[in-house]
Amino acid sequence: MNRIKEELLQNRGMLVTDFDRTLTLSGSSLHGAVHVLGENSGLAVGRDRLFQKMGREVLRAAKRGQEKEALNKRAEDWWKEQMELYVREGIGQEVLKKAAELLPPRREALELLEFCRKETLPVWIVSAGLGNVIRFWLEAQGIWETGIQVLANELYYAGENPVGYGEILTIWNKRDKFFAVAAPEEEQKLFFLGDKREDLRWRKNNEESYLIQEGEIVKIEEFA
Numbered sequence: 001m002n003r004i005k006e007e008l009l010q011n012r013g014m015l016v017t018d019f020d021r022t023l024t025l026s027g028s029s030l031h032g033a034v035h036v037l038g039e040n041s042g043l044a045v046g047r048d049r050l051f052q053k054m055g056r057e058v059l060r061a062a063k064r065g066q067e068k069e070a071l072n073k074r075a076e077d078w079w080k081e082q083m084e085l086y087v088r089e090g091i092g093q094e095v096l097k098k099a100a101e102l103l104p105p106r107r108e109a110l111e112l113l114e115f116c117r118k119e120t121l122p123v124w125i126v127s128a129g130l131g132n133v134i135r136f137w138l139e140a141q142g143i144w145e146t147g148i149q150v151l152a153n154e155l156y157y158a159g160e161n162p163v164g165y166g167e168i169l170t171i172w173n174k175r176d177k178f179f180a181v182a183a184p185e186e187e188q189k190l191f192f193l194g195d196k197r198e199d200l201r202w203r204k205n206n207e208e209s210y211l212i213q214e215g216e217i218v219k220i221e222e223f224a
Helices: 002-011 032-037 040-065 069-088 093-101 107-118 131-140 174-184
Strands: 014-017 123-130 148-153 155-158 161-163 188-193 207-213 218-221
Touching: 002 107, 002 188, 002 218, 014 107, 032 040, 032 093, 040 069, 040 093, 069 155, 069 161, 093 131, 107 123, 107 148, 123 131, 123 174, 131 148, 148 174
Parallel strands: 014 123, 014 188, 123 148, 188 207
Antiparallel strands: 155 161, 207 218
16 A cells, blocks of 8 residues: 555556445445345346346356457446436435445545545546445545546436436446546556456556455556
8 A cells, every 4th residue: 555655646646446346345336226225126126127138248248258349338238227227216316325325445445545635646536336426425434525536427416306317437438438538648657446457557658557456455567
């Protein structure tokens, strides 16, 4: 942990981090509302049906190493149906706030966010989960600041009622979405933090990648 802090500070780098199981120990920002509403709720039943109809095949395609563009399209269709389910079921913001409270923080990751805030280092949380839940979680941890940017799936509300959603982010397209939105300068060093391969090594040069591995933050030089 001290190493990544030192390198971030020395390079005035940007932290680009995943959320689920990276900043948290367990749970899902996308599906946390299911646990709030219960396994017999319309949201839970609908989510399970979508997994059987679409999700299972997307995960199989990913394991087979399907060509990236085709995999992205299938994954985006699945995620889109899940977002539409939230809108149809009328999932209110209070439910999302309760879902955020169920996500236990990874203390080392919180310390890293606090360090970046103290040293005014830029942070991007890039997630295929729900940005609404992520911001509620950051508020609950007392670290929601303008210095932290959240790029994730977004539900749009009119009062308490969800009325739509934003551009779809999945595990397999969030790298491209990040570079399109954040547009980091080539000379700014990027520090990637995540719990899986898809979170890391988004740029070949001027980067460092750190993997959450068995509860430890480990620097990754290259993948086998």
